[in-house]
Amino acid sequence: MEKRKIEIMDTTLRDGEQTSGVSFSAAEKLTIAQLLLEELNVDRIEIASARVSEGEFQGVKGIMSWAKEKGYTNRVEVLTFVDGGLSIEWMKKSGAKVQNLLTKGSLNHLTHQLKKTPEQHFYEIAKTISLAKENNIETNVYLEDWSNGMRNSPEYVFQYLDFIVTQPVKRVLLPDTLGVLIPEHTFEYLSKITTKYPGIHFDFHAHNDYDLSIANVMEALKAGVHGLHVTVNGMGERAGNAPLESTVAVINDFMPEIEINVKEPSLYKVSKLVEAFTGYRIPANKPIVGDNVFTQTAGIHADGDTKNNLYFNDLLPERFGRKRQYALGKTSGKANIEKNLQELGLQLNPEDIKLVTQRIIALGDKKETVTKEDLPYIISDVLHSKIFEEKIIVESYILSHAKGMRPSTTLCLKMDGELIEEHAQGDGQFDAFMNALSKIYKSKNLELPKLIDYAVRIPPGSSSDALCETVITWTNNAKEFKTRGLDSDQTVAAIIATQKMLNVV
CATH class of the missing domain: 3.30.160.340 (Double Stranded RNA Binding Domain)
Structure with a gap:
């Protein structure tokens, strides 16, 4: 069976930067853009919002200069607005060639924020798209608050879609702007749309307010969408967006009918770089990239790993450029300590291992953190030996x-x-x-x-x-x-x- 190709669009540099307290410099944006497109091989990246600041403009200009040399201009996108052509002018000066036009996907937003009728909004959207085409700028359109639109004003959403499919747009981007979808509704809403408009490319943009972004991503793919929006480490406004690393792992392991281009071994490296640039710490228990996710703590797990990898699953750390570790603490057993001793090239007899295990358990009871590198000191202290001499x-x-x-x-x-x-x-x-x-x-x-x-x-x-x-x-x-x-x-x-x-x- 031929696999269905799905586009992965990373919006770390635009939506991810809306994480409270996060702001990338122009140099950081360029570095991340290069890693996303070349190291990770995502299909597209969204790098900025038009007309935000001079710094944002210079950042886009730098990325577009590099993208032009590499032939990537059609893989780099900018969020724009229905603003009488001001965003288009900004894009022309920055060198950007693909706009993601922000439009209203719910009657509630249209009525109370823009105070316009659907016909007025559609007229202005058409003018903006026409102006973009005149300037050789490709257009995708966002339906802001689309998920609430489907819940509360579906007739407006379909009125909008009937209009937009007549326009020269490449992709229609459907965001769960406020993170209100559950998997059941994600599948229901998107199935109706992909069935009614079979020739149109639809992207799904999940938010994680209820911790359902990955579940919703899976349902969106089952419903037939053609692209997904993600961010590195799940960064983004409020609870963030669907995390790139979890999205990739779930698709590769549970959706064999789908093909994506993202390179798994580079996920951890890029994740850590984004963490360093933002100062936004990755939780230790965060799937795929957290410090603890490939760490066995219970002694029985380490013992089981020695006996035919009994506690392994398909998420092998080597897939992501990582290595399995065995924690040392009050739940550690002899097997954990032996695993760590092997890595240090040290050997102890069973009686000595028992003494060291007791000391580590005692330290764990006091909430002390014990690392592999602490082991020689503990051994020296417990056994009063010269096994570890400070040179x-x-x-x-x-x-x-x-x-x-x-x-x-x-x-x-x-x-x-x-x-x-x-x-x-x-x-x-x-x-x-x-x-x-x-x-x-x-x-x-x-x-x-x-x-x-x-x-x-x-x-x-x-x-x-x-x-x-x-x-x-x-x-x-x-x-x-x-x-x-x-x-x-x-x-x-x-x-x-x-x-x-x-x-x-």
């Missing part, structure tokens, strides 16, 4: 921070018994410390792992002199790992975490 020690340091001067650090490091001293400045005290450390490592022709994330946590409600935990994520030879430090001073906690890293690598 690199931060012997001493001076941190200085004065008004009008750059922060600086003088560091004395002990490496295999040799004391080495270095001084450096930086943008902050810890940055200065890392710069001094880098100088020492360069003098020894050694390379430091790259710091990719830095998080500071204090217990809720704590006073300022309470202990804080600094968790640093490093990458070394394409492998990520975390180290932690605990101190009343966050910089000192970061230095403790860094010393752990130096010995881990």
Whole structure:
């Protein structure tokens, strides 16, 4: 059976940017656009709203310049408005070639927001589409509030569709603007439309207010839509949009009759980049891209994985460029610890594993987080052995921070018994410390792992002199790992975490 080809349109740079507190710079927009089209291979991207700001204009201009060189101009879209041609003029100046024209998909919006009759609205839409065609701009149309239109004024929706199919538009975009659809209604409404207008390309644009976006996406595909709108990490207004990563996984695993172009192995990489640019943290339990989704915590699960992968499903982490992990905590068993020891290249006898397991469980009861990199320290502490000897020690340091001067650090490091001293400045005290450390490592022709994330946590409600935990994520030879430090001073906690890293690598 020949598969049905579905277009994936990513609107992270337009609808996703409507996430509260998120704003991409022009350079960030260009980087994300390049990754979406070339690394992930989505079919189309929506990158901006016309006439929003000068910064938005420059961002679109930069993307369109790159897209023109690559031959991607028809894959890049801009949200426009029925505004007497102002949006068209804006597009011409920016180089954009495809408009997604925002029109009214419900009688309620048309009557109370525009205060116009359907005939007046249709006349103005037709003029805008005609002007776009004169300027070699392709048109898709959004029916804003379409889902409520189908619920409360379906006669208007079909009146609109009867009009729009007579116009030179390429796609009709049907958004669940307020996230009010349930799967049953998604299938019902879209089936009526795709059946009545079999020659028209329809896109479905889901929102996630009731956490039903993926379920609605599946029903939309069953109803015969030709395209889907998604965002990286499910970003977007209110509860966000249908997440790209979950949409792709669900289609690939449960809808074999449908074909999409998106490359699964790049999903995690792009997800983490968008997280870094926005500062909008991915929840640890978020499907596909969350930190915990490929982590087995219960000891019985780790044991089952050893015995014929009993707790695996089709969502194998390798599909998304990730790796299965085994958490260490109060529900960990011997199997979890053995899995982590294998990765570290360490071996313990059964009696010693039992002692280490008991210590990890005790730490878990105190709500302590235990990482794989903590294991050698725990082993050394529990067994009073030399199994993990610190060969690199931060012997001493001076941190200085004065008004009008750059922060600086003088560091004395002990490496295999040799004391080495270095001084450096930086943008902050810890940055200065890392710069001094880098100088020492360069003098020894050694390379430091790259710091990719830095998080500071204090217990809720704590006073300022309470202990804080600094968790640093490093990458070394394409492998990520975390180290932690605990101190009343966050910089000192970061230095403790860094010393752990130096010995881990």
